[in-house]
Amino acid sequence: MPIINRIADIHDEMVTWRRHLHANPELSYQEFQTASFVAHKLRSFGIDVTERVGGTGVVGVLYGDRGGERSIGLRADMDALAIEERNDFAHRSVNKGVMHACGHDGHTAMLLGAARYLAETRNFSGRVVFIFQPAEEMGGADGGAARMIREGLFERFPCDELYGLHNWPGMDVGCFAVKAGPMMASGDSFEIVLSSKGMHAAQPHKGVDVVLTAGHVLVALQQVTARNIDPLDALVVSATQIHGGDAYNVLPNTVTIRGTVRAFSPQARAAAEPAIHRIVEGIASSTGAECEVSYTQQYPTLVNSEAAARSAKAAGLSVFAKVETNPSQTMIVEDFAFMLEDRPGCYGWIGNGPDHDGRILHSAWYDFNDEALPLGASYFATIAEQQLQ
16 A cells, blocks of 8 residues: 555654553543644644634644645544543553543544644645644534634635545455545434323322333334435434433333434435424323423534545545445534535545454444554545645
8 A cells, every 4th residue: 555655654653642642532622631742743843833723622734835825624533532441451541431432543643644744745735724623522513623613713724625534443454435425424412301290100090101101202203214204315313311210119200311313314304303393292292291302403414525525535546455435324423524514525434444342433442543544644645735736
């Protein structure tokens, strides 16, 4: 695989960076040490740095040696997850209850590697904007991408195009996947509160059983997909929490159901909310329970532009052994979608190797594959040089 030679030379250094970040993970908007580490490295490469963009975000700007006005943004995420790490290697997390279980340590190290190479060579026109984003895991309007945009990211650091990467367990190292159009789903959340006057479990006829009502609701929610969405479209409604009751012999006053809705098309997404309201209100009316339904749109669908996907494919073919241009879409969400709503660009997946033995995203046994570091760094550098010729 044609990894850029200079990036291959600093592979061991990138591994050191990545493992330092893995050992010192920080939660969303608490990435103080991580941001300081990133800012220090960028400055040591000779890159102009602005800190505290969107909370704890860091932005670096590098100008090429050939003039020009175009600007390419390259983005990596920095935050970790509230998971107690179960690995026992030397670089395991030292922060109890926090770990890099999604590979953001690897994403950050790859972009730092590309930044170092591009700062040394400057073999491009225009400028490269290195975006180190906080709070990807928080997501939604409160997450790092949306906040950076609200706080003027693209006004302060104009970008004509944007590119990002995510590691993908289950895909071989040396493989790259990208497609034009929708690639990752939109993500919304809902909360359903069912209420009545509680009563003795031995006397259910003296009130309304909200536990039974909740059971009907849980089953009926599957009608949203089965009977409200075009069968050729895709939508997932998942109830992920149910809370109610404190005693075995008391029917409770309230039961709360929470969950998520994932979709690709605007039509399917738009149909879900009124369908949930209609189903819940109908069931509650039939049992006599009171209900309150709240629905929040959190993530847009991640949509790669046609032109940027072609550019990403071209760069990928020069770096990776295999480029998949029609990968299966995923119902996983990604807040880079907010940036792609604002600017054209492309998000791709980079192979992280086998996904057995817990090496899957958001697992307590997860660890980024260091063999992928020079590939991702070479891709970032190549897309910048290719688009800024």
